[in-house]
Amino acid sequence: MRLIRFDGKYSNMKLDLPKRTVERLSKYRRILLGTLADGKTHIYSHELAGLLHITAVQVRRDMMLMGFSSMLRKGYDVKDLIEAIGDLIDTPAGMNVAVVGLGNFGQAVTTYLQGRRPKLHIVATFDVAKEKIGRAFGGVQCYSMEELPGMIREQNIQIAVLTVPIDQAQSTALILAELGIKGILNFTTVPLHVPEDVCLEEYDMITSIEKVAYFVKHRGECQEG
Amino acid sequence: MRLIRFDGKYSNMKLDLPKRTVERLSKYRRILLGTLADGKTHIYSHELAGLLHITAVQVRRDMMLMGFSSMLRKGYDVKDLIEAIGDLIDTPAGMNVAVVGLGNFGQAVTTYLQGRRPKLHIVATFDVAKEKIGRAFGGVQCYSMEELPGMIREQNIQIAVLTVPIDQAQSTALILAELGIKGILNFTTVPLHVPEDVCLEEYDMITSIEKVAYFVKHRGECQEG
DNA sequence: TAGATTGTTAATCGATTAACAATC
DNA sequence: TAGATTGTTAATCGATTAACAATC
Numbered sequence: 001m002r003l004i005r006f007d008g009k010y011s012n013m014k015l016d017l018p019k020r021t022v023e024r025l026s027k028y029r030r031i032l033l034g035t036l037a038d039g040k041t042h043i044y045s046h047e048l049a050g051l052l053h054i055t056a057v058q059v060r061r062d063m064m065l066m067g068f069s070s071m072l073r074k075g076y077d078v079k080d081l082i083e084a085i086g087d088l089i090d091t092p093a094g095m096n097v098a099v100v101g102l103g104n105f106g107q108a109v110t111t112y113l114q115g116r117r118p119k120l121h122i123v124a125t126f127d128v129a130k131e132k133i134g135r136a137f138g139g140v141q142c143y144s145m146e147e148l149p150g151m152i153r154e155q156n157i158q159i160a161v162l163t164v165p166i167d168q169a170q171s172t173a174l175i176l177a178e179l180g181i182k183g184i185l186n187f188t189t190v191p192l193h194v195p196e197d198v199c200l201e202e203y204d205m206i207t208s209i210e211k212v213a214y215f216v217k218h219r220g221e222c223q224e225g
Numbered sequence: 226m227r228l229i230r231f232d233g234k235y236s237n238m239k240l241d242l243p244k245r246t247v248e249r250l251s252k253y254r255r256i257l258l259g260t261l262a263d264g265k266t267h268i269y270s271h272e273l274a275g276l277l278h279i280t281a282v283q284v285r286r287d288m289m290l291m292g293f294s295s296m297l298r299k300g301y302d303v304k305d306l307i308e309a310i311g312d313l314i315d316t317p318a319g320m321n322v323a324v325v326g327l328g329n330f331g332q333a334v335t336t337y338l339q340g341r342r343p344k345l346h347i348v349a350t351f352d353v354a355k356e357k358i359g360r361a362f363g364g365v366q367c368y369s370m371e372e373l374p375g376m377i378r379e380q381n382i383q384i385a386v387l388t389v390p391i392d393q394a395q396s397t398a399l400i401l402a403e404l405g406i407k408g409i410l411n412f413t414t415v416p417l418h419v420p421e422d423v424c425l426e427e428y429d430m431i432t433s434i435e436k437v438a439y440f441v442k443h444r445g446e447c448q449e450g
Numbered sequence: 451t452a453g454a455t456t457g458t459t460a461a462t463c464g465a466t467t468a469a470c471a472a473t474c
Numbered sequence: 475t476a477g478a479t480t481g482t483t484a485a486t487c488g489a490t491t492a493a494c495a496a497t498c
Contacts, residue, residue: 016443019436020465027416041368044479053418056479057467064481073474073479097434104336108329111429112292119316138312158441159434183437191252193278197418199440199447201433206335209322209345209384209428210251211244212408215424216383224425245489269455281455282491289457298455298498 001224017088021059021062027052028062028181029085032078042075090119096157098181100172101164102127102142105187109161152179159183242313246287252277253287254310257303267300315344317362321382323406325397326351327367330412334386336363348380377404384408391415 017025030053035043042215045063046056046172063069063076068084070076091094099110102125125142132142143151160181166174169188176184183199186192189206215222242250256276260268270288271281285335288294288301293309296300316366324335327350340346350367352358357367366431368376389397394413401409408424412416442448 017439018465022436023432023438025439027318027429030414030431046479051339052416055467058465060439060480061466061482069402070480071474074300074408075479078405087329091442095438095441104329104333108333113434116431117435120438137333156424159437161434162356183441185434185437187278189255190276191256194448196443196448199437201437201447202429203428204252204433205428206255206341207248208253209386209410210314210342211247212410212424212426213316213320213345214242214247216249216320216408217314217316219422222244222426223419223421235477243489271455283489285456286458286490295456296498300455 017065021065022089024052024054024058025064025066025089028059029089030083031081036082041078043078044075045082047075057127086119087145094119094121095159096121096123096153096155097159097161098123098148098157099125099140099161099163100148101168102129102132102137103160103165105162106161106163107137108208109163109187113136114140115176120159121147123157124151126151141224148175149179152181157181159185160212161185162192164186232242242290246290247314248378249277249279249283249287250310250314254314256306257307257310260301261307266303266305269300270304272300278293282420290382301400319344319346320384320438321346321348322384322386323348323373323376323382324385324388325355325373325401326349326364326393327357327362331388332362333367334388334412337385339363340366345384348382349376351376369442373400374404382406384410386410386412387417388412389409 016126028048030050032043044056045059049056052059058094066084066088068076068081082088087114097113099106099121099122102110102112106125106127108126110122112118124139125137125140126145127142128145133144135142158181160176162169162173162176162184166188169186169190169191173184173186173192173194177194177198181198184192184194184201186200186202189204192200192202194200213223248446253273256273257268258295260276269281270284274281277284284387290310291313293301293306304415310412322338322345324331324347327335331350334349335347338345347363347365350362350365351370351373353370358369360367363421383406385401385408387394387398387401387409391413394415395409395417397415398409398411398419402419402423409417409426411418411425414429417425417427419425436447
C-alpha cells in the first residue's frame, strides 16, 4: 500500500510500514524534538543518522517509505517531519493505556511513561492487592481487577502494559483480549499467545541479558540499532 | 563457523549462532525447566514449538544450528537439551552483572533479576544518591559511582544494566566501556554508541509502546515471537 | 509396513545496503 | 560548474518457511 499525494496533503490512511521503520520513526521523533529545542530548523539525512548511529541511506529510505520528502537540498524540515511522524503514529485524541499489575515493574513503567508522550495517556493501573487499590502511583489511580471491564469500556482503553506475575500472564492476556484490548506490551517473561487481531510486543528481560551473556562469552559483535 | 563432532562430545568453542536463535535458546531453556519439573523426560519439536508459539521447523532448525540432535524419534531429551543450552550461554563460573542507576527501574530490574538465573550474578548496584549508597536493594548492595572502577576490577564484572537518567546514559556507557565492561543492557530510551567490542542490547520502552500504538491504529498484524 | 518425526537443503520473505541518476 | 545531497532501484544479507529424504 503506497502513499498518494492528494491536494498537497497526504492520503496515508492505510500506509503500512515495515516494523523496523516504525521503530525508527519513534526514535527519529524524539531525537528531532531535541534538535528543534536546540533551534535547528533543518536536518540532513546524515546528521539524523549520526544521532541514531545508523546510516544516512536508512534514514532516506525510511523517509521515502513514509512518503516524506525534503526538497531544496537543505535537509529535512524538522518541524514538518515531527508532525508527519505524529500523523502516522498518533491518533488525534490520543490513545488510552492501562498498566495491569502494579509490582515494582508496573510502578516503574507507570511513573516513567506517564506524561512522556502527549498522545499516550496512562489512565489507570490495576492490581489485586487491597493496599494498592484506591491509591495513586505516579499520578495514576490504581483499581481492582474487578473494575477492569468497566474501565476499559468507559475510558476506551486500547493498549495494556502487562506487568503481572508470570503465573498470571497468559490468563490475564486472554482476559484483556476478551475485553477488547487491541495492543499488549508484555513485560512478563512468559511467551504469550493472543488472538491475532491483538498486537503483541514482547519484552523479555531474561532473554535480553542472556543474549548479552552469550555474545560476551563468544566475543561476537552483537550491537543493535 | 560450524560445529564439529569430536569423540562423542561437541567441539563448539567458537560456534556463532544467529541472534534470533540465541534469543530462542534462552526461551527454550526456561520452558524446558518447567517441563522437567513436570516430570517429562522427552519433548517433540512440535510440543516445544507449541509452548513458544512458533513452528516445529524453527525448533528443529535451531537444534541443528546448535548441533543438538534427538535420536530415537522419541523427541529431544529435556535434561540434555537444558544442559546443551547452558553450555552455549553460560560460563562455568557464571558472569557478574552490575546495575548502574538505582531509580525505579534499576530497583525493579535488580529485584527481578537477582537469583533468577544461576549463572548470572548481580553483584553490585551503583547510584549517586547518598541515601541509597550503603543500603541493599533486592539483596544487592548499592555503591557510589566512585567505587565503580574498583568494583568492576575486583569482582570481574562483565555486564552492566544501564538504568541511569537519560542525560547520563551516553557518558555512563562510555565510562563503563572504558572500565572494561563487555556487555551493556540499555534500559534508557537514548540510542547509545559504544566501542564495537562492547555488546549492546537496547530496550526502548517508548519505541515499544509507540510501535504498538501504530499497529493498533493501522489495525495491522504486529505479533512478535 | 505405514505413520510420525527428524535433519537438512532450497526457496522465500523482510530488511539493509550498494549503486547511481537526479537535483540544487 | 562541481560538490553535496537526495530518492529510488537493484543487490545483498539474515532469518523463516517449504519441501523432502531419511529414520525409527
